[in-house]
Amino acid sequence: MLRDRDRCDAMIATHDGVYYDYSRQRVTAETMDLLFDLAERQMLTDRIRGMFGGDRINFTEDRAVLHTALRAGREGIGTVFVDDGVDAIREVHDVLDRVRRFTDAFRSGEITGYTGKRMRNVVSVGIGGSYLGPEFLHEVLKTEAVGISTSLGYDLRFLANVDPVDVERTCADLDPEETLIIVVSKTFTTAETMLNARTMRQWLWDFMGDDADVVRRHVVACSSVSATERVRAFGIDTDEGMFRFWDWVGGRYSVCGAAGAVPISLMYGYDLFEKFLEGARSMDQHFLNAPPRKNIPIIMGLLGCWNSSFMGYSSRALIPYAQALLRLPAHIQQLDMESNGKRINRHGVEIDYPVGEVDFGEPGTNSQHSFFQMIHQGQTVPVDFLGFVRSQHDLLMDNEKLSSHDELMANFFAQPDALANGKTADEVRAEGCPEELVLHKVFDGNRPSSSLLFPELSAYVTGQILSLYEHRTAVQGFIWDLNSFDQWGVELGKKLALDVKEHLMEARNSEVGDHEIIADNPATSRIMNYYIKNSRDAVGVGGLSNPGTSATSVTRKTHKDHFPPQINDLGGHSGRLS
Ligand SMILES: O=P(O)(O)OC[C@H]1O[C@H](O)[C@H](O)[C@@H](O)[C@@H]1O
Numbered sequence: 001m002l003r004d005r006d007r008c009d010a011m012i013a014t015h016d017g018v019y020y021d022y023s024r025q026r027v028t029a030e031t032m033d034l035l036f037d038l039a040e041r042q043m044l045t046d047r048i049r050g051m052f053g054g055d056r057i058n059f060t061e062d063r064a065v066l067h068t069a070l071r072a073g074r075e076g077i078g079t080v081f082v083d084d085g086v087d088a089i090r091e092v093h094d095v096l097d098r099v100r101r102f103t104d105a106f107r108s109g110e111i112t113g114y115t116g117k118r119m120r121n122v123v124s125v126g127i128g129g130s131y132l133g134p135e136f137l138h139e140v141l142k143t144e145a146v147g148i149s150t151s152l153g154y155d156l157r158f159l160a161n162v163d164p165v166d167v168e169r170t171c172a173d174l175d176p177e178e179t180l181i182i183v184v185s186k187t188f189t190t191a192e193t194m195l196n197a198r199t200m201r202q203w204l205w206d207f208m209g210d211d212a213d214v215v216r217r218h219v220v221a222c223s224s225v226s227a228t229e230r231v232r233a234f235g236i237d238t239d240e241g242m243f244r245f246w247d248w249v250g251g252r253y254s255v256c257g258a259a260g261a262v263p264i265s266l267m268y269g270y271d272l273f274e275k276f277l278e279g280a281r282s283m284d285q286h287f288l289n290a291p292p293r294k295n296i297p298i299i300m301g302l303l304g305c306w307n308s309s310f311m312g313y314s315s316r317a318l319i320p321y322a323q324a325l326l327r328l329p330a331h332i333q334q335l336d337m338e339s340n341g342k343r344i345n346r347h348g349v350e351i352d353y354p355v356g357e358v359d360f361g362e363p364g365t366n367s368q369h370s371f372f373q374m375i376h377q378g379q380t381v382p383v384d385f386l387g388f389v390r391s392q393h394d395l396l397m398d399n400e401k402l403s404s405h406d407e408l409m410a411n412f413f414a415q416p417d418a419l420a421n422g423k424t425a426d427e428v429r430a431e432g433c434p435e436e437l438v439l440h441k442v443f444d445g446n447r448p449s450s451s452l453l454f455p456e457l458s459a460y461v462t463g464q465i466l467s468l469y470e471h472r473t474a475v476q477g478f479i480w481d482l483n484s485f486d487q488w489g490v491e492l493g494k495k496l497a498l499d500v501k502e503h504l505m506e507a508r509n510s511e512v513g514d515h516e517i518i519a520d521n522p523a524t525s526r527i528m529n530y531y532i533k534n535s536r537d538a539v540g541v542g543g544l545s546n547p548g549t550s551a552t553s554v555t556r557k558t559h560k561d562h563f564p565p566q567i568n569d570l571g572g573h574s575g576r577l578s
Helices: 005-010 029-041 044-052 067-071 088-108 132-142 145-150 164-171 191-208 212-218 225-233 258-268 270-289 296-310 328-340 372-377 404-421 425-430 435-441 459-480 489-509 522-541 550-561 567-573
Strands: 012-015 018-021 121-125 155-159 179-184 219-224 242-245 315-320 358-360 383-390 449-456
Touching: 005 012, 012 270, 012 296, 018 296, 029 044, 029 296, 044 270, 044 459, 067 088, 067 270, 067 459, 088 242, 088 258, 088 270, 121 191, 121 258, 132 145, 132 155, 132 258, 132 328, 132 459, 145 258, 145 270, 155 164, 155 258, 164 191, 179 191, 179 212, 179 258, 191 212, 191 219, 191 489, 212 219, 219 225, 219 258, 225 242, 242 258, 258 270, 270 296, 270 459, 296 315, 296 459, 315 328, 328 358, 328 459, 372 404, 383 404, 404 449, 425 435, 449 459, 489 522
Parallel strands: 121 155, 121 179, 179 219, 219 242, 315 358, 315 383, 383 449
Antiparallel strands: 012 018, 018 449
16 A cells, blocks of 8 residues: 555645654555544534533533643634633633743842742652643753753753652752742642652751741742642742642643743743744644644544554554653653543443553654564554654764764654565565574564654644644544543542551551551552561661562462463453452
C-alpha cells in the first residue's frame, strides 16, 4: 500500500504548519470511510461542539469540560457558557491579567522576599496534572531562543514526589530568602503536595523565622475556587497570592491555566507563555471547525480507536525527535491513561471491547537504543513520530557532511519505513547471513506509525502539540462512549494509603517494640511488619535482614515447573485476589 501514490497523497492532513502523514497506518481508503461513518454514528462533531460550548459532559462530577476556554483569547472559541452564570472567558482573562501583573512585579524586583532580597528562584510544588504539563513546557522553553534570554538569572524547579529525597534534591542549593514557592493543587488536599508544601513552608521558617509574613511573601497558590478556604488556612494571601482555576478544568488539562501560567511566566515572562496559548488556540480552532476528513486530532483519535479496538494493539509509543520534548511522553501518558483508562461507558454499561492504550515514549534517537527492539521484532506497538524542520540549535561541524539535526532527522525518516517494510528472509540471505541465523534477522514489517512534522519547537508549536494530544484523547473517549474527564480509579489508592498510614502511626507510636500490625490481609501485614522492624533495627544494628526465604523458593519452583506457561495451565491456577 505504501507504494500507492494516490493512497499516500490522500493520507496527509495539514494545518498551520503542522504536517500529519498517516499513510503508514494499516488502513485502506475504505477503512477510513468506515471510521468516519463510525464518527458520524457516535455524533462526534456534536459532542466536540458540546465540549467547547460548556455542556456538562463530565457527568459523574456534574462538570463542564472547558480547558479550551483557558486559551480561547478574549473573543472566545465556540459558544462558551457555564450555566451557573459564570462567564468562563472573562474569568480566565481576569486570572491571566493578574498572572501578567504578578510576573512583571516579580521579575522587575518590585516584589521582594521577607528579608528584602530579590527573588529569583521558583519551586513549583504539585503532582500529577499539576506538575507534568508545566514541567514538559519548561523543558521545551529551556532551550528555546526567547526562553534562553528571558530566563537568564532565574531558576525554576518542580517538587512532585513525596519522597523526602525529592525535597533534598530540589532545594539543597537554594537560598530560601530568594525563593518563591508555588503550591499547585486543584483540590489543595492531595496528600503528597500538601506534605511537600508544609515541608517547604518549614524550610522557609527555619531560615527566616516562624512568621506569618514569611508565608505571605514567599508562598503563592494555584488552586480551584472551591479550595479558597484551605489556601487561606495554609497562610497564603488569597487576594494577592492565589491564582484560581475552576472545577471545569481537569487537573491533567490545566497547564494552560494558572497551573502552567504562574511558574512558566515567572521563569520566562508572560509573553512567551501567551505564545504557547496561541498555538493551542490555533489547534483548537482547527479541531472545532475543520471537516473530519481534514481534521488532524479527529483522524489521530479515529486511528487510535482503530489500532486499539479493532487491531488489538494495546499500547502505543510517542517518540519526539527533539530532546527538549523529553517530558512530553510522561505528560501525554497521564493525560491519556487517566482519561481513557475506563471500563464503564457513559450509559453505565461495562465495556466489552478493548479501550485505552498503554502510552509510553522517550525522545528519538535514545528510544531506538532502548525499547525499539521490541517495536521492530516483538509485539506490535503503533508509534507517533514527531519531527521538526528546524532545530532549536543546529550544529554543523567542520568535516561533517550533514548537520547534527539532519542526522537526527535521518532517523525520524528511516524508522517509520523500517517498521512498515521490515526485512525478508531473502534480503537477509542476500547479505550473506548464515542460514541458522536468518530467522533472527527477519523483520516482519507491517508495523503502523504516523509522522508529524512541525516547523520548529517554539512555544507556539508546543501549544499546538498539547492541543493535538488533548483532543486525540477526547475523540477516542467520544467514540468509545466514555467519560474521559473523571478519574475515580485514582481514589481507591488514595483511600487505602490513608488506612495504611493509620497502621504505621500506631506502630510508630507504640511503646512496645514488637507491636504487630494487622492490616487488610496477611501479605500486607507481613511486609509492613518487616518494614517497621527493619527500619527500627536499621539504626545501629547493621542494615536490613533478609525476608523469609521459604515462600520465595517455593514460588520459584512452581514457576519453573510451568515454564513456558500455557494459557490453560495458568487459567487453572489463577483466581480472584480478593
Ligand atoms: O491538583 P491536585 O488536586 O493536587 O491533584 C493532583 C492529581 O491528583 C490525582 O492524581 C488526580 O488523579 C490527578 O488528575 C491530579 O492532577
